[in-house]
Amino acid sequence: MTQKIVIAGSGFAGFWAAVSAMRAINIAGKHDEIEVLMVSPTPTVTIRPRLYEAVLENMNPDISAQLAAVGVRHLAGTVERIDAAAKTLTVALATGGSLELVYDRLVWATGSRLSVPAVPGFAEYGFNVDTLESAQRLDAHIKALAAKPSTPARNTAVVVGAGLTGLESAAEMPQRLRDALGKDENVRVVIVDSAPEVGAGMGAEPGAVIRQALAECGVEARAGLRVSAIDAEGVMLSNGERIAANTVILAAGVRAHPLTEQIPGERDGSGRVIGDAFLRAPAAAGIFVTGDTVKAATDDLGNHNLMTCQHAMSLGRVAGHNAAAELAGLPTHPYSQPKYVTCLDLGPWGALYTEGWDRQVRFTRQEGKKIKQEINTQWIYPPAADREALFAVANPDFVIVP
Secondary structure, three states: OOEEEEEEOOOHHHHHHHHHHHHHHHHHOOOOOEEEEEEEOOOEOOOHHHOOOOOOOOOOOEOHHHHHHHOOEEEEEEEEEEEOOOOEEEEEEOOOOEEEEEOOEEEEOOOEEEOOOOOOOHHHHOEOOOOHHHHHHHHHHHHHHHHOOOOOOOOEEEEEOOOHHHHHHHHHHHHHHHHHHOOOOOOEEEEEEOOOOOOHHHOHHHHHHHHHHHHHHOEEEEEOOOEEEEEOOEEEEOOOOEEEOOEEEEOOOEEEOHHHHHOOOOEOOOOOEEOOOOOEOOOOOOEEEOHHHEEOEOOOOOOEOOOOHHHHHHHHHHHHHHHHHHHHOOOOOOOOOOOOEEEEEOHHHOEEEEEOOOOEEEEOHHHHHHHHHHHHHHHOOOOOOOHHHHHHHOOOOOOOOO
């Protein structure tokens, strides 16, 4: 009887888990005994790290050809329930109705969702760049502002949260507003963060570079503050200051997909399952957790993966390989990713590239921007639909950042 590996999700981790699983099955010569089925609403990879950009082109590439090239089947649907004890999934089909799937191994790669603070007005009036649809909604809103009378509120955008997404969104925003409203308009962009200094979470040296870049881009910083309320005309800060703004962008972090709660086991503060060295969910037989749904050690020094595509791609390769290896009788592969870099796009100023968990600054301005553009247009995109080329990059030992 054919054994089944189900990959839930088609993001960076899900895509590479599927290809890596097929690679292992190919090595073992078990094509007729093990099948790989990917479940996601559409056979696409959303290039989520780029959704802060002004031009939303090629942000959701179709992976049908790549899946077909390696022999992965795709089922258009959304997992609605996990029964870890029975090893079944309930899937809501894109065509309507539902289906129960039985799995021998499940690779849970459903990613993360925007974390929305319990602040009045956020859900109704806030924008975000968490999904392609929400980024398109923000883009349409910015372009529609031109039809409104010029007021301080129309000309102002507030970005809530100064993590990577918030910083990248804020640095782009003055130019985006000028492009939409006119180059001579007096636009204003404010970034609000609860940390004592904007960029503090990146470390002292990168933080200073970030603050300089934001200032040169024309972004004001409000540090050590929270947003206490938001409405259609602006935000109220925790110090009582009101900022008139028709555009408020929420970038206050992400949490693991809510269904991750149905996988038994210990979790971290972001809702991720604490995985073992092979990315198994220790309390759920047959389930591997990967991408933004797992917390795993990247090295022996106490570092753990972050919720980024840099880690998701490697986590996916390892989880997919191990799910197939267990069924095919191959050695499993521990997850290890000691090299860590960040590359932060800071709009017209350029980009900041750091290396190591202590984030040593290596490149800035246009030197950094060149690397960022290479990452954003080449490194993170699925390769062409060539079976051997895909298998070569799906090796669980493959190093993304040399």
